[in-house]
Amino acid sequence: MTYTIKDISKMFGVSIYTIRFYDKEGLLPFVLRNKSGNRVFTESDVSLFGTICCLKNTGMQLKDIKKYIDFCMLGASTIDERKNYFWHIKK
Template identity: 40%
Template sequence: MSYTMRDIQEKTGLSAPTLRYYEKEGILPFVERNEHDHRLYNDQNIEWVKFILALRATGMPLVEIKQYVESYKKGESTISERRNIMLQHRKKVEADMSQTYLHLERINYKLALYDTLEAGLNNKQIKV
């Protein structure tokens, strides 16, 4: 199935300039064109965009995504290299998540203090 630029924008939430940029930079591979030179996207392109969005949302820089894509284009001989890229990124994401969890614990602690203070000011009994 083929999709237009507008279809991809609706499906991914990315703007046309961003999609064009990703393609130009080699981050979004395998985009085909029709006889009028309009981009034609397919399900594989949608999966790539979703993958790129996941990597970006978890902090991977575009230069590293491009490195991954270039490695992917070289074929099966780069599976180990691509796996290592993903392993390194996973370690970073896990560390970030751990740090975020610690921050959340501090926020929850502060909220518990406020709940206690409010209960005391309102002469309510705190129920555990």
């Protein structure tokens, strides 16, 4: 199943403008676009977007969330780096 930006907006209570802003800031490199150029979110994308929202709700800065997402995009081999990154930004 796929979701539109409007679906994601409703699911997470985040404005469409905010989702577009996150995309421009590089937080959504995993989101593909359809032939019309519209963003199309998969189940996996929904999960990652939820993670972004949770991290934002903790007060984490967007630059730090982007770095975390960059690690995620590299795959499971970065799990230790992700853990260490949280310790680094916590201090």
